[in-house]
Amino acid sequence: MGSFFDRIEINPIIAAINELDQLDEALDSPCEIIFLLTGNIFNLKEIANRVKSKGKGLYIDIDLIDGFSKDTWGLEYIVKNIYPDGIITSKENLVRLSKDLGSFTILRLFVMDSISLKNGIRSIKTSRPHAVEIFPGIMPKIMKMVYEKTNTPIIASGLIMDKEDVIEGLNSNAIAVSSNNKNVWYMEGS
Template sequence: MGYFFDKIEVNPIIAAVNDLDKLDMALESPCENIFLLTGNIFNLKEISSRVRAKDKGLYVHIDLIDGFSKDTWGLEYIIKNMYPDGIITTKSNLVKLSKDLGAFTIQRFFLLDSLSLDRGINSLKSTRPHAVEILPGIMPKIVKKIHLETNIPVITGGLIMDKEDVMQSLNAGAVAISTSNEDVWYM
């Protein structure tokens, strides 16, 4: 479980790959972890092997992988056969199952308003993922609130444009920043 945290101590920027044409750039970047936001049943094992060969952490967003059922069997198959370092999901039931299967688990939340914030905090208190990713990631006050109320490490993502966004997130208490913005990967 400490693998993720060891890697973000080296570099808190996480390369979020939402287009496989960007995978090579992510593999060559200084980012120690990769959030895979695309892929399918046919290419996931190869992607996993390529990431492992570069000694980077691979965290698969299970909700976004094509060709797998978003249920118990699909999740178990990915964990046991594709060997990611962890799972990302927006689904509370998959957080629990992923943890039960021994996988490092990141619950992802899209925060649109106060109601989604309150529901998200309540969900985190019951599911207790290893980390939470909140989107959009440019809300320092919200980062502080979530961390204080749940004591769960916060990752920010979405709308991260530059070094100032990164620094604001880190200063607010985020442990890492995920972004598909390649310019930010090299900060």
């Protein structure tokens, strides 16, 4: 079992699971890391066990898991009882709390305009996540700018549809790309 960065070196493509029927295919794919964007209080432990049994890294988007409050207690329960490799969130306070709990943190940043970009850069500098997931992931200029201003590893996500998007993302200072498109999962070594 390797760290996030070790796994990304092996394969920079991350399988993002937003429907549970995608899980088996993601587990059989060459992707080393699974971003879990669905699940609930009743099935999260089972999902985590399945991912771990396949030797994959599991990063849970705490904002999207049903049945947990999106606060200190829900996060602490997941970190201490589900044992993910990391937490994904769009909330600065949960990034800081995840780090305090010893978890790897990924801040989700949705860039819709110049104001969200400015606020996002401020948020990265304030919360200091281990990595930042930028949406949409097809904005090379923006990814380069965020990296230059924060020196934080970037993951390109959202609207990654083909090999060209993967290559463009990786050439824009992104260390990885995340996609729920099953065809993208098999572009190992792009």
